[in-house]
Amino acid sequence: ELATPTGVALLVNLVHEVVCFYPPMVPVVxxxxxxxKDFKVVPNVLRIVVGEPLDYGLLRDEVCVLETNLDDVTGEVIGHxxxxLLSEGVRDVCIVPMFTKKNRPGHIVKVIVDxxxxxxxxxxxxxxxxxxxxRIIPCSRYILAREIISAEIDTESGKETIRLKVAKDSKGKILQIKPEYEDIKRLAExxxxxxxxxxxxxxxxxxAIKSSEKTTNNENYGEYRKLQKLEDEEKDKSN
Incomplete structure (x- = not known):
């Protein structure tokens, strides 16, 4: 055995999370x-590292990536x-073009799921x-907290309500705001x-909305001026 009953009892009561690698930290002790007892394969040594965590403001998430190779299905089947998959509630889906054996064109389907x-x-x-x-690939990832809020904007046809996706770190700092594509498409049409x-x-x-004004769900707009970054990105794309 690699652990005594006393050691296991200590781990069960003291450990809050099991990880496969050291978390970001500065070792202190x-x-x-x-x-x-002497083992033939590994040394019978236990190491404990005490450190101060490095907080980058990111959240951790555990998901799985499913993969499969396709070389004998039509584009219609892949699209369907x-x-x-999206209607079944997966996190994300992407299709990667590839060449298989005998130089046949194919696709890799990647699906992120809980x-x-x-x-x-x-x-x-x-x-x-x-x-x-x-193929099943367990995966740890860093993510930002996401929130959908509503806002009213003025257009030539009157006021319109749109949804904004707000991304925040674990400290509540807004890092990105982006209008929802479906709302942009609806307004464009x-x-x-x-x-x-x-x-x-x-x-x-x-x-243009001042920091004292609020969205329809009473969120303050002061921080939402970070949309300047998104506007600059759109200008870069158009150029």
Whole structure:
């Protein structure tokens, strides 16, 4: 055995999280303890590192990435599979072009799912694509907290309500704000204007609102002036 009952009891009561690697930290104290039993493969030594955490303001998340290779299905089948997976609540789906054996063109389907959905989504992948196997890759990732808020903007047809996706770190600092694509598309069709022009209109409207004004759900707009960054990105794309 590699642990005594007393050692296991200590771990169960003192440990809050099990990780596969050291978290970001500055080591302060390192301690070693050697056992009396000699193992042939590994040294019988326990190391404990005490450190001060480095807080970068990011959140941790545990997900799984499902992958499968396809080289004998049509684009229509792949497109339908993506729609089906998204409707089933997966985190994300992407399709990567590739060449398989004998230089046949194919695609890699990558799906990000919660751990509890791995078997269910794997079954859907097999049913929809006919693939014979799905790779499962456990994955840790850093993420930002996301929140959808509503805001009213002025347009030539009157006031319109749009949704904004707000990304914050663990300290509440806003790092990104972006209008929801479906709302931009809806306004572009309603106003009969290009999508980029409507995006710029939305950004200018929101930036013009003073910090004392609020969104329809009473969120303060002071911090939302970070939309300047998004506007600059849109200008770079247009150039």
């Amino acid at each position: 390192v301690g070693y303890g050697a056992g009396s 599979t993506v729609d089906r 751990k509890e959905d791995v078997e269910r989504i794997s079954r859907i992948l097999m049913e929809e694509t006919g693939t014979l196997g799905v 309603k106003l009969n204007k290009p999508l980029r022009e409507v995006t710029k209109l939305i950004i200018e409207n929101i930036r």
